[in-house]
Amino acid sequence: MLSFTRRSVPLLVWTLIAAAGGAAGWSGVRQWHGRLMRGLAGEARRSALVFDAAETHRLEATSADLSSPAYLSVKTRLSLLREIDPAVRSVRLLRCLPGRARVILLADSEPPDSKRISNPGDEFGGAVRSPGLQSILRDGRFAV
Numbered sequence: 001m002l003s004f005t006r007r008s009v010p011l012l013v014w015t016l017i018a019a020a021g022g023a024a025g026w027s028g029v030r031q032w033h034g035r036l037m038r039g040l041a042g043e044a045r046r047s048a049l050v051f052d053a054a055e056t057h058r059l060e061a062t063s064a065d066l067s068s069p070a071y072l073s074v075k076t077r078l079s080l081l082r083e084i085d086p087a088v089r090s091v092r093l094l095r096c097l098p099g100r101a102r103v104i105l106l107a108d109s110e111p112p113d114s115k116r117i118s119n120p121g122d123e124f125g126g127a128v129r130s131p132g133l134q135s136i137l138r139d140g141r142f143a144v
Contacts, residue, residue: 037132050077051093059106061095061121071120074107082109090116094124096137103127103137 051074058070065071074093082091091109096102103124110117118124127133 041132050081056093056095056106059095059120061104061106063119063121065106065120071107075109078107078109079111092118092124094127098137103133 055070055074058068059065059074078091078093082088093106093108094103095106097104104120105118105122105124106120108118127137
């Protein structure tokens with residue numbers, strides 16, 4: 001049978017309180033992350049409606065795009081999408097090259113004088129670190 005001393009009871013109580021708080025915090029973070037990812041997926045679907053597939057197919061993902069009317073039109077719409085929500089840092093249009101397991105940039109919302117601008121055809125390195133994007137590349141579905 002367990003025996004507790006007067007000194008061990010408060011330690012046990014505080015340990016249980018800390019464990020319960022940690023579990024509740026972890027659960028809250030997981031729920032918040034799920035809501036955030038579902039919100040982002042919804043925003044991505046709505047934003048995709050702004051672009052015509054035929055138009056994006058005209059983009060070559062090379063420096064030649066920089067002066068093409070299709071690229072300039074897409075770039076303008078990406079900038080307008082970014083301006084809708086001040087919390088959004090950047091909006092990008094990507095192309096998946098499944099045969100080579102690469103994701104490249106078609107256009108982004110950065111102004112031409114930005115230090116963070118990406119050029120058409122630049123590889124999107126964030127694809128490797130994004131479970132959601134990996135899910136899209138694997139089976140065409142966004143997994144939260």
